[in-house]
Amino acid sequence: MTSSIRNPMQLESPIKVTISFTHTCNLDCRHCYAACTREPSSRELSTDEWLAFIDYLYDYDVIALLFEGGEPFHRPDFMDVVRHCARRFMVRIRTNGTLVTPDLARDLRQAGVGTVLVDVMGAQAATHDLLTGVPGSFGRALAGVRALLDAGVPTQLLLILNRHNVAQAQDWLELAHALGVRRAGILRLYPIGRVKARWREMALSLDEMMTALGGLKVPHGLTLMQSWHPHDGNCCWQMAAVNAYGDSIGCSYLRELVHYGSIREVPFLETWTHPLYRELRAGRVEKACSSCTDSQASCGGCRATAFAFHGRWDAPDPFDAALNEGTDLRALPSWMLSACPRPPATAGS
Amino acid sequence: MFRPEPPRLFTLNTSAWLALELCSGRSPGELERAYLDETVPPLDAEVARRRLHDALDLLLANGMIERLAGTGWHAGEA
Numbered sequence: 001m002t003s004s005i006r007n008p009m010q011l012e013s014p015i016k017v018t019i020s021f022t023h024t025c026n027l028d029c030r031h032c033y034a035a036c037t038r039e040p041s042s043r044e045l046s047t048d049e050w051l052a053f054i055d056y057l058y059d060y061d062v063i064a065l066l067f068e069g070g071e072p073f074h075r076p077d078f079m080d081v082v083r084h085c086a087r088r089f090m091v092r093i094r095t096n097g098t099l100v101t102p103d104l105a106r107d108l109r110q111a112g113v114g115t116v117l118v119d120v121m122g123a124q125a126a127t128h129d130l131l132t133g134v135p136g137s138f139g140r141a142l143a144g145v146r147a148l149l150d151a152g153v154p155t156q157l158l159l160i161l162n163r164h165n166v167a168q169a170q171d172w173l174e175l176a177h178a179l180g181v182r183r184a185g186i187l188r189l190y191p192i193g194r195v196k197a198r199w200r201e202m203a204l205s206l207d208e209m210m211t212a213l214g215g216l217k218v219p220h221g222l223t224l225m226q227s228w229h230p231h232d233g234n235c236c237w238q239m240a241a242v243n244a245y246g247d248s249i250g251c252s253y254l255r256e257l258v259h260y261g262s263i264r265e266v267p268f269l270e271t272w273t274h275p276l277y278r279e280l281r282a283g284r285v286e287k288a289c290s291s292c293t294d295s296q297a298s299c300g301g302c303r304a305t306a307f308a309f310h311g312r313w314d315a316p317d318p319f320d321a322a323l324n325e326g327t328d329l330r331a332l333p334s335w336m337l338s339a340c341p342r343p344p345a346t347a348g349s
Numbered sequence: 350m351f352r353p354e355p356p357r358l359f360t361l362n363t364s365a366w367l368a369l370e371l372c373s374g375r376s377p378g379e380l381e382r383a384y385l386d387e388t389v390p391p392l393d394a395e396v397a398r399r400r401l402h403d404a405l406d407l408l409l410a411n412g413m414i415e416r417l418a419g420t421g422w423h424a425g426e427a
Contacts, residue, residue, distance in 0.1 A: 063351040064358060087353040114356035 007237045007283030007298045013269060014240035016064035016090075017057055018252050021050070021078060023244045025071040027096055028133030031121075031160055031202060033193040033252070034244075036070045044244045045264075047077040053242070053263055054085045060269060062240075064114075068094035068252065070244065079107060086112040093117070094158070097144030098137050105144075105151035115154045117185070118145050123171035127164055142179065149180050157184040162202040166212045177219035185225035186213065188319055190253045191308045191332050199332040206324050230291035232301040232320040236280040240272070250277055253304035256341055276313075285314045289322035308336055311343025352412050359411065368404040369424050372414055376421045 022044060025036035045053070054065070065085060072078045073095055085091055093108075097118040100108075108116065120141050121131040128138035148155040157176040159165065165172070169186065176184040189195065189203060204212075209228065218224045227233070239251040248260040248271035258280075261271035271277065285300030293299050300306065301317025309318045309327055316323035335343055350359045350369070361369065371383045381401060388397045408414040414424050 086356070090351045090356055090358045112353060112356055114358075 005283075005285050005288050005299045007234060007281070009237055009298075010281065011238060013060055013272065014062055015238065016066065016240070017062050018066045018068065018239070018241035019050070020069060020241065020243040020252060020255070021067050021072040021081070022070040022075040024074050025069060025096070026074050026098060026134070027071065027137055029096075029121075029194070030131055030133060030198055031162065031189065031193075031195040033190060033195065033255070034070050035193045040075065041245070045246050047080060049246065049264070050081050051084055053246075053268070054081070054089075056268060058085075058088055062089065064090040064092070066092045066094065071096050071099065073099040073104070079104075079111075082108070082113060083111050086114075090114045094119070095144070096132070096137070097141035097148075098134075100144030100147055102147045102150065105147040105153055108148070109151045109153050113153060115156060116148050117156045117158050118148070119158045119160070120145070120172070120175070121159065122165040123168040123175045127168060131162075131164055145179050145181065155181050157181050158187060159184070160187050160189055161204065161209060161212065162189045163204055164202065166204055166208060169212050170216055173216060173219060173222065173224065177222045182221065183223045183225060188227060188302075188305065190304060191336055192253065192256050192304075196332060196337055200330065203330045203332070206319065206321060206327075206329050209319075209329075210321055227302070228319060229289060229321040230294075232289065232292040232317055232323075234283050234285070234298040234300045234303060234317075236303050237283055237298055239281075240268075242268070248272075248274075248277075250280065251304065253302070256339065257304065257307055280313060285316070286312075287316045287323055289320050291322065292320060307343075308341075309333065311335070311345065350413060354412070357411075359413065362404075364400040365404040365407055368401055369408060369413065372405070372408075372421065373424045374421070380421060 022040060023034045023036050024038060024040045072093060082091060091113045092115045093113060094117045118141060121128045125138035129135050145155055159172050173184060191199060195202060213226060213228060241249050241252050242263060243249055243255060246263045248263060248268060249255050250258055250260060258276060260274035260277045280303055283299050288299035292301060301320040301323060303313060305319050306315040306317040307313055318324045318327035318329060335341055350361055367384065367387060372380055375383060381398065384401045385394055385397050417423050
């Protein structure tokens, strides 16, 4: 890469780490990024391995952990891990909400969990259940949200914007507000995992996304987070993530695209020095949107979607309206359909 | 900075960060001298004192430090 634009900040070690705790789940989402199964693979890190890893992160001054999956609550030892790390870290948990009972919500509050983020994939049961593949999951997710709020656990709603739910985005905001959450996030659809095979069915054009986002009226008292222009940051400079098998992958959205090493084989901070990891954190990009750079102090937008559509790590992020340059986000490059995508120029290398 | 109870992350400005780094185990007078040693110059001593006390008020109000009886402050775990 020869680009002169780069991120202004460099970290010597991460301050927050995403942990994809398991690749199992009780739902069958058609947009699943982890291609989850019901039964765990024997390759998943054991409880003791996770606890040792978390202690290691604590020793190296990591202060925040985001647990996701799969569905983290689907693995029976998850609460043991949560209790081990809450109050030592800012713990966030991303969940489908369906396994959160009032008792579990009280346990989370008691443990000192910072925030729970619940994926609710539409404003209507029919839409949510279509996307999750499990009838009744909408009602159970909302019951989980209510239980969390009743227990006093800071709770946020997440929506992955796609063709099935785009028309309900405003109603979804109203639902979030009616439930009593204070923050809600609308996320882009990433071309990873199971959703790649359904990309044509689910993906929107950038114009459709921007029109939907631009038309939203955020209810008073609710804060909306979104990662499109002018909030399209390049987060790589601060990102660290480990999947359920112990692979260091930088960011959950890079899970099929990079592999910086296994924490079973080397200390995590050795993977932090992988040349590609360092390159992505440096944030050298061909072009950057000045509005997004100003707001996020990082350049070029998301590297995962830039690479997925252009096959280059320093390419512009086509989800950014200022950098899209005619890229049709409904058409996924064919090389991205493989399990370990490599653009044609580098395939086999 | 992570505050465990209730759990919240804070991004500190440089005044608050320096005050937090210096406060543990120091009496109020020792803390003020240490803070001024680090910041004057370029800051004027009065400006530095004001920044230190503003930072301590903020850290105290948000539960990131506690005042110890008669001795000074104690920083929570980051």
